Structure formats: structure tokens, C-alpha cells
Amino acid sequence: MAAGGGAHTVTGAEGGVVLAAGCVLWRHSPHDGELEICLVHRPKYDDWSHPKGKLKRAEDPLAAALREVEEETGHRCIPGARLPTVRYLAQGRPKEVSYWAAEAAEGHFTPSREVDRVIWLPPAAARNRLTQPRDQRLVDALLSVLNPA
Template sequence: MTAPAVALPVPVDDGTVRAAGALLWRGRGKRLEVAIVHRPKYDDWSWPKGKLDPGESWAEAAVREVLEETGLHARLGIPLPLARYRVGAPRPHRPKVVQYWAAQVIATGGPIAQEVDEVRWLPAAKARRTLRYRRDQMQLDALLAAADGGALDSWPLLVIRHASTVPRSRWKGEDDVRPLNEPGKERAAELVPVLAAYHVQRLVTSDTERCAATLAPYARSAGLRLRGKHSLSEEGFAKDGSRLSKALDKLLAHGEPAALCTHRPVLPTVLRELAERTDSADVAEALRESAGPGLVKGEVLVAHVRGRGDDARVVAVERHDTY
């Protein structure tokens, strides 16, 4: 089982139990270790995971559950295979979907939840023997395959289309200062925990109000500054498209978790350029397909990148639609 090169929003029915979690991993010399948790109520060992709270995104839930069950702050990495099974007793059982990611520890947190009484870091082979459920082995297999292929140690580049705005027909001022509308402001607030889940450290945006305002709540929350680029605006791109490539090259050269916010007419070029920086046919196809219809307003595409500069290669892609 390999890690999915492309992960799209998970389609689920209203009656489906939605949950998210992560496989924390670390290197110990040449050995890879993973963290598993013990739940005394069920007397089982499994991955840290849990149900989504109302209005919570999959990514937000994954890092929250990891913190609650391990006491560790995590940064999400590449997506891993879904787990689908049925839960509930007595009958009728309900379907359950768990979205998993690979993840690395960025800081220690605090006490763990009462439903967990032990956290263990184990070598992969021992973790496999300790896990109670066979379905949990799918994620471990994918993690190990990603490690063997060099895709595990990557960093995220979040490409974002600005959130919903006041319509052009209703705005009397200059277009570059046209603001977000109320749904757009709500979406900008919703993006804060999504960007935090990937521990975004660099924010690059079109110098228009609507793009800057989409990232501003996260910038305030994380204590980061917005780097406005005219080359990412519609007007700047139309005047000189080559400057867009230079802005993207700078992001790839830094090689740190980053977010780039721009406009619908600019996004296809960004995504097609990223498609040229992958060795995976599936990733290239997903990026080019995303460039066609484009992202909806406020949507996030996460390109997981291995390496930096000229060596940067996109190893996986996922999309986070509006919720």
C-alpha cells in the first residue's frame, strides 16, 4: 500500500461518522519510529485519532486529536490512505471514515486525554505487531513506502484562491481594494486552523485587499507578516507573467511551510508550473486538472514538496474545499 499521491475532499453521507488522525514519525539513525496510543476502555493500541467537532475541518481535527491523545503538537505531512469501517452497537452500525496524514512533532504540548493511558514510540516492525486492528496497517504500509521513495520528509506549499468578495458590480472603488464579503471573512477565519495544521511560516499574497484579507487572520494568529507581491495580482500577471515564476521560485528556494494566495486567472499558471516539478504522473495530472476548472473561492490546494530550489519536487497533492 502506497501513500495516495492525490487526496481530494472526502465525500461522505450525512450519517457517516467523520474522524481524523495522524501517524507521528521520527528517525532514529536509520530506523523509523512511529507513535501509537493505548486506550484502556478498549484495551487496544492504535493511531491517535478522533471525531471531528461541529464545523471542524479534517486537518484541524487531526492535529487537535494528536495533541489531546499524545500531548504533542504536530505538523501534517503527506496524506495517507483513508480507513473506512462500520461502528456502533447494537445494530444498526454506522459507516465511519478516518482521514490520516503522516506528521512530525514540532513541540511538546501537555497532559494527554483520559481515554489514553500510554503513548509509545516503536520501530515500525514492532508497531505493526502491537496494533490491534489490521486496517491500521494500511497507513503504516503507506508511510513506509513513502519513506522508501523519499516522499516522507517533505514540506507543504498551500496554494489558495482568495475568499468570496463584494461583487465587482456593487463596488464603486478601485478593484485592488475591493474587500471580502461576510462569507469571505468567515472563510478567512476558517482557514486559520487549516494553515496552522501545516505550520505555515511564510505568507505570500497578491497585493490586492481580497487576497491579503484572506490570509490576514492567520498572519495575526501566527505572528507572521504578509509579503504582498504585485506579480501575483491579476494586473501584475497580465503585465508581466514571468515575474510570477520568479515569485514561485523564491518560495521553492526557501523550502519551508508556506502559503500563496492569488486569483482565479493566475492560478492555472501556478499549478501548471508546479506540475512541471514532479516525477509523479498522478501528481502532474492532478495539478493540471486543478488548473482547468480552477479552485473555488477560499479553497486550498496543498502541494507537498521534497527538497528546495532547483531540486524541489512535488510528491503529493491534496485539496481542502470550503466546508
């Protein structure tokens, strides 16, 4: 564990799972009022994803998700429904990411080393821009929450 409260991992039964959290950040377009989803570009991986990051030691997953959204997009957000948890291997280690739907509130994006670009896209375009299929499924989950049958 790095000094200063690095990533939180769970050991024992879960065998060192890296815990992370994020949000599928959405808003109504300021131009036409249609739904838009925010994606972040991470230059280290050259990928497009939803804002997310590792939990700090003893950090609540929702608190981590809200912190990561603000750090990566510059926007505060209003959390909504819990979305599916995504599990996968990252650099050979199991990773578990808890997600929430979240409506964007005030804020302004400032590029950083971790995230150099954000884009707001309609759901179909966001689904197509996302690098990982597991992230594409989260768009569908958001739409199910916002437009229940």
C-alpha cells in the same frame, strides 16, 4: 448532537457517516536516529491505535487530525502527505477516518482517561502492536511516503 459541538456526522447520501481524522505520528529516535511510530493505548477499548478522533462541527479534517494528535499524545506535529482514508463500522455506524503522515514536534505526554499510554516503536514492531489490521496498513502507507521507490 451533544451540546458543546459533539461528533460531526454527514447525513443524506452518506447516511450518517461519522467523520474522524488522525495521523500516523513519526519521529527519528532520540537514541539511534531510526524511524519510530507513536501508538496510543485507549483503556476504554484496550487497544493500540494511531491517534485519531471525531471531527467537531464544521471542523476541517486536517485541523481535527492535528488537534487529536496533540490531545492524545501531548505532541504538536508537522503534517505531511495525506494517507489512505479508512472506512469501517463502529458500533454499527459507518465511520470514515482521514489520515495524514505527521512528524512529531515538541511535546510531552500526560496520561488521561481517553489515552493512558503512548509508545514509540520501529515500524515492524508498531505494525505488530496495532490492534486493527486497517491500522497496520497505515504503517505501510507511511513507509511508502517517507521512502518513495
